[in-house]
Amino acid sequence: QVQLVESGGGLVQAGGSLRLSCAASGRTFRTYAMGWFRQAPGKEREIVAAISSWSGSRTYYTDSVKGRSTISRDNAKNTVYLQMNSLKPEDTAVYYCAAAKWDSDYVSSRNYDYWGQGTQVTVSS
Numbered sequence: 495q496v497q498l499v500e501s502g503g504g505l506v507q508a509g510g511s512l513r514l515s516c517a518a519s520g521r522t523f524r525t526y527a528m529g530w531f532r533q534a535p536g537k538e539r540e541i542v543a544a545i546s547s548w549s550g551s552r553t554y555y556t557d558s559v560k561g562r563s564t565i566s567r568d569n570a571k572n573t574v575y576l577q578m579n580s581l582k583p584e585d586t587a588v589y590y591c592a593a594a595k596w597d598s599d600y601v602s603s604r605n606y607d608y609w610g611q612g613t614q615v616t617v618s619s
Contacts, residue, residue: 495519495520495608496518496519496520496522496523496526496593496607496608497518497519497520497608498516498517498518498519498591498592498593498608498609498610499516499517499610499611500514500515500516500589500590500591500610500611500612500613501514501515501516501517501613502514502515502613503589503613503614503615504614504615504616505616505617505618506581506615506616506617506618507617507618508581508582508583508617508618508619509580509581510581510617511577511578511579511580511581512577512578512581512615513575513576513577513578514530514575514576514577514578514589514591514613514615515573515574515575516528516530516573516574516575516576516591516610517571517572517573518572518573518574518593519572520572523569523572523593524547524548524569525547525548525595526547526593526594526595526607526608527544527545527546527547527593527594527595527596527597527600528544528545528547528565528567528574528591528592528593528594529541529542529543529544529545529591529592529593529594529600529606530542530543530544530565530574530576530589530590530591530592531589531590531592531603532585532587532588532589532590532615533587533588533590533612534584534586534587534588537587539590539603540556541554541556541600541601541602541603542555542556542559542563542576542589543555543556543559543563543565543576544565544600544601545565545566545567545574546597547597548569550566550567552597553565554600554601558584559578559585562578562579562580562581563576563577563578563579564576564577565577574591576589578615581615581617582617583617583618583619584617585615585617586615586616586617587615588612588613588614588615589612589613589614589615590609590610590611590612591609591610592606592607592608592609592610593606593607593608593609594606594607595607
């Protein structure tokens with residue numbers, strides 16, 4: 495069992511930055527691929543970014559955040575990060591951290607086994 499706790503959300507003006515953190519419990523964090531998803535009101539949950547297990551040598555970004563966001567992981571701290579820059583009002587959503595046992599389909603939420611409770615990100619115009 496892996497427990498995930500997100501932090502770092504908040505209210506920011508358009509053009510600003512935030513760094514989201516997701517702290518994981520357990521000794522097997524490095525063996526999980528990690529993803530960040532978001533869900534805006536009235537919309538489906540969507541992938542934002544993902545990073546492969548172990549060294550995190552592979553990353554994935556949805557088109558809308560490419561060039562503005564960076565996902566990274568620190569296995570010594572059991573933490574995955576999402577640095578978001580040049581934030582836009584359309585980035586407003588609840589952001590969820592998720593862990594997947596298998597490095598396969600990063601996009602589908604069905605591939606992820608554990609989820610955090612989410613952290614709210616609000617970008618004002």
